[in-house]
Amino acid sequence: MRFVSFLLLALLALPLAAAPRGAELYAQNCAVCHGADGRGGVGVPLALPSFLSSVSDDYLIATIRHGRPGRVMPAFSQLRDAEVRAIVAHLRSWMPAGSTVVNLASGPVKGDAARGKTLFAERCAVCHGAHGEGGHGTGVTFSRPRDLPIIAPALNNPGFLASASDQMIKTTLMNGRDGTPMVSFLKQGLQERDIDDIVTYVRTFAKGPGWKPGNDDTPVLEMDSPYTFAETVEAVKRAAVGKNFRIIREQSLENGLFAETEETKETHIVYFCNFNFINQALALDPRVGLFMPCRITVVEREGQVKMMSINPKYLSRLFNNAELDKPCEEMYQVYMGIMEEASL
Amino acid sequence: MMRCRSLLLSLLLTFGLSAGVAADELFMVRSDHAFPETMSTLQEVITRHGYTVSRVQRVDIGLTDSGFKTDMYRLVFFAKPAELRDLSQRYPHLIPYLPWPITIFAEGEETLLVTANPAELHALAHNDELKQLFQRWSVEYRAILEEVRKGE
Numbered sequence: 205m206r207f208v209s210f211l212l213l214a215l216l217a218l219p220l221a222a223a224p225r226g227a228e229l230y231a232q233n234c235a236v237c238h239g240a241d242g243r244g245g246v247g248v249p250l251a252l253p254s255f256l257s258s259v260s261d262d263y264l265i266a267t268i269r270h271g272r273p274g275r276v277m278p279a280f281s282q283l284r285d286a287e288v289r290a291i292v293a294h295l296r297s298w299m300p301a302g303s304t305v306v307n308l309a310s311g312p313v314k315g316d317a318a319r320g321k322t323l324f325a326e327r328c329a330v331c332h333g334a335h336g337e338g339g340h341g342t343g344v345t346f347s348r349p350r351d352l353p354i355i356a357p358a359l360n361n362p363g364f365l366a367s368a369s370d371q372m373i374k375t376t377l378m379n380g381r382d383g384t385p386m387v388s389f390l391k392q393g394l395q396e397r398d399i400d401d402i403v404t405y406v407r408t409f410a411k412g413p414g415w416k417p418g419n420d421d422t423p424v425l426e427m428d429s430p431y432t433f434a435e436t437v438e439a440v441k442r443a444a445v446g447k448n449f450r451i452i453r454e455q456s457l458e459n460g461l462f463a464e465t466e467e468t469k470e471t472h473i474v475y476f477c478n479f480n481f482i483n484q485a486l487a488l489d490p491r492v493g494l495f496m497p498c499r500i501t502v503v504e505r506e507g508q509v510k511m512m513s514i515n516p517k518y519l520s521r522l523f524n525n526a527e528l529d530k531p532c533e534e535m536y537q538v539y540m541g542i543m544e545e546a547s548l
Numbered sequence: 549m550m551r552c553r554s555l556l557l558s559l560l561l562t563f564g565l566s567a568g569v570a571a572d573e574l575f576m577v578r579s580d581h582a583f584p585e586t587m588s589t590l591q592e593v594i595t596r597h598g599y600t601v602s603r604v605q606r607v608d609i610g611l612t613d614s615g616f617k618t619d620m621y622r623l624v625f626f627a628k629p630a631e632l633r634d635l636s637q638r639y640p641h642l643i644p645y646l647p648w649p650i651t652i653f654a655e656g657e658e659t660l661l662v663t664a665n666p667a668e669l670h671a672l673a674h675n676d677e678l679k680q681l682f683q684r685w686s687v688e689y690r691a692i693l694e695e696v697r698k699g700e
Contacts, residue, residue, distance in 0.1 A: 231697070236576040236660055245578075245655050278572070423671045424641050452610065457636055457643060460602030461629040471636065471643060479614035482607065486621070491574065491662045493607055493621060494651045501643050514644045518671065522573040522664055 224287040226294030233280060234291065242298055246342050246490060247277060248354050251298040254382035258306050258375055264292045266367035274415035274526030275358050276342050276489065306375065313370035313403040320405025323398055328359075331385060336360035336409050340527065341487045354384045360409035373403050417521035418529065425536070427543040429502070429509040433472070436502045436509050439546035440474050444500070446545065447538060449476035452497060470504045481531070488527045495519055498535070500542060511543045573668045575690050577697035579659045583620045586659035586696060587652060590624060593695045594650075597688055599626045602647045621653040635681075642672060648685070650693070661693055 231240065238244055242251030250256070268288050271279035280288070299305075325334070332338055338358030357364060359373075377399045380388035389399060429436040441451050457471035477497040485492050500513045516539070520532040579586040591601050605623040612618060627647035635642050650663045666673075667686035673679045 231578075232694075236578040240578060240580050240658065245658075246660070282572075421671045423669060424644055426641075455603075457646065458629070458633065460625070461600055461627055461632060461647070468633065477610060479610055479616060483611060483614075483616045483618075486618075490621075490653060490660075491576070491651065493623060493653070494574075494649060494662055494664060496607065496623075497605065497610075499644070503640055503643055505640060510640075512640075512644050518669075519664070522668065524573070 224284070224290040226290035226292075226297075229283070229287050229291050230294045233283070237276070242295070244354065248357065249383075250295055252381065252383045253300050253303060254379075254384075256295060256299045256305070257303050258379065258381070259372060260305060260308060260369075261289075261292050261296075263367050263369070263372060264295060265289070267363065268292075270363040270366050271524070272358065272361045272363040274417075274524060275338065275361055275363070276523070276525050277363070278524050279363070308369060308371040308375060310369070310371065313374050313400050315397070315400030315402070315404035317401070317405045317408050319398070320401035320403070321408075323394070323402050324405050327389060327392070327394070328402065331356035332359050335412070336406060342489055342525075356385075359406050360412055362410070362414050365407070365410050370403050370407070373406060374399055377402060415526045417524070418517050418532075419521075420515060420517040422515050423518045425513045425515050425539050425543065427511050427540075427547055429511055429547050431509065431547075433470070433502060433504045433509050436511065436546060437472050437474065440500050440502060440511060440542060441476075443542040443545035444474065444476040444498075447542060449478050449498065449538075451475070452477045457501065472502045473499050474502070475499045481534075485528075485531050488531065489523055489525045491523060492528060492531075498538070500539065511546060513539045513543070515539075572665050574662055575665055575693050576660065576662045577693045578655075579661065579696055579699065581659060581699060582657055583652070583654040583659045586661070587622070587624075589699060590650065590652060590661065590692075590696050593692050593700070594624070594626045597692055599628055601626045605649075608653075619654040619656075621651075623649045623651050625649050639678065645669075645672065648689070650689075661696060663689055663693065665689070 234247075234250075237247030238250050239247075243249050265288050267277075268280050268283070268291060271277045273279075283291075324332075324336075328336075333356070336359035338361070339355035342355060359365075376386065377389050377394075378396070380386050380391070389402075390396075429439070431439060437454075441454075444451060451474065453473075453475040455473050455475075456467045456469060457473060458467040459473075475497050476499070482493070482496055485496070495514055495516065498513075500511055503510045503512055516532040516535040520528050579589070581589070587604075594601055601624055603625045605625070607623065608618050608621040611621070625647040632646050636646060648663065648666070650661055652659060652661050654660075665686055666682040666689065669682065673682045
């Protein structure tokens with residue numbers, strides 16, 4: 205019985221024994237995008253006093269939990285409640301001494317969505333997009349100058365709509381957010397009633413179709429070649445050049461891993477590149493270089509020659525970035541086109 | 549009594565183990581060191597884990613030569629030579645994914661590193677051997693990036 209009591213106590217005490225450290229959890233989970241000190245980077249800046257004082261703990265917790273589907277920020281479902289609270293406490297440590305979190309009313313905002321739609325188109329769409337889809341791209345390095353701290357958030361994102369209260373959106377519109385391009389619309393001449401209308405319109409975005417990652421389960425694109433190994437390599441290179449790519453490198457799969465004389469020669473990787481395309485893709489998501497530059501491998505096994513590549517549509521699901529869908533589809537078509545042409 | 553003990557033990561184990569399990573599609577870390585230092589650390593850590601760096605792809609050079617502005621941006625490909633040879637023979641469908649890359653790029657005075665979590669590429673691991681291999685890679689690649697993050 206004493207053993208059972210001990211185990212029960214141990215079980216109950218576990219969350220306390222494993223008391224999470226917010227700074228370390230932040231460094232592990234958030235800093236990569238939001239910066240070690242919350243200045244932003246791939247992700248939005250969090251250490252802005254005007255941001256931290258205008259959002260509730262509930263908003264921050266819900267944001268960590270829901271993420272932003274299709275907007276890089278993942279949903280951190282694997283974190284325990286205590287860990288999420290510890291991260292929020294760490295964010296709060298960046299608030300200037302003496303500052304407090306605004307106490308928002310909890311009731312819904314009621315306005316005229318039709319009027320709000322017109323006002324949104326006039327005042328908000330230039331930054332947040334015609335349908336509230338937010339600014340394009342992410343990342344300091346490729347998408348925007350370093351003096352611009354933030355890409356406009358997507359207001360039609362289900363993660364945002366589930367996290368932000370009406371009153372939070374209203375307060376942001378009324379006060380703006382110092383340190384970002386978001387201005388006070390009261391100071392811009394709108395009345396409180398106008399702002400209520402915009403908030404009511406923003407809520408209608410929840411009826412949109414949303415976004416889901418692609419479900420292409422084919423990880424590898426593969427095609428048989430009717431030609432010899434050497435002929436197929438040349439055909440792949442010709443086809444890539446024909447599609448406006450530059451051949452930047454050729455090597456065996458084992459290059460760099462074995463002495464050159466010991467490399468098996470039945471695989472030949474053709475690397476090709478279109479730097480304009482890479483530059484555009486990196487602006488959408490600086491992490492996407494993970495599957496660049498483009499490559500097709502020619503493989504010979506038992507007299508049969510094949511061409512193989514990764515499937516960009518299969519990998520795109522890893523990125524939680526809806527903007528990558530189009531370039532990944534383009535790359536899929538490019539790989540298939542090159543392999544088809546090389547096998548004609 | 550014994551059944552009660554077993555139940556409590558399994559509860560304790562389940563609770564304790566599940567707390568540490570994360571299902572990240574990508575492993576991403578930030579090093580607070582500059583790019584050259586982080587690149588050097590990354591290559592040391594990869595080697596310490598028994599892997600060989602096969603090649604560094606200098607994406608930034610190509611972008612700059614083509615007239616685009618970019619910070620330092622490179623890919624580090626790595627593998628265990630014997631393992632790669634064995635896998636490419638027995639599982640040719642893995643060839644387009646080998647050697648595995650880690651993307652490393654500068655963001656001002658800091659450096660970001662990203663790689664895919666092998667355990668999330670379910671369609672590539674179609675038997676138990678490959679599932680276990682991808683799980684092992686997942687643990688090792690996460691550990692490599694964590695060590696770089698901590699500057700070890």
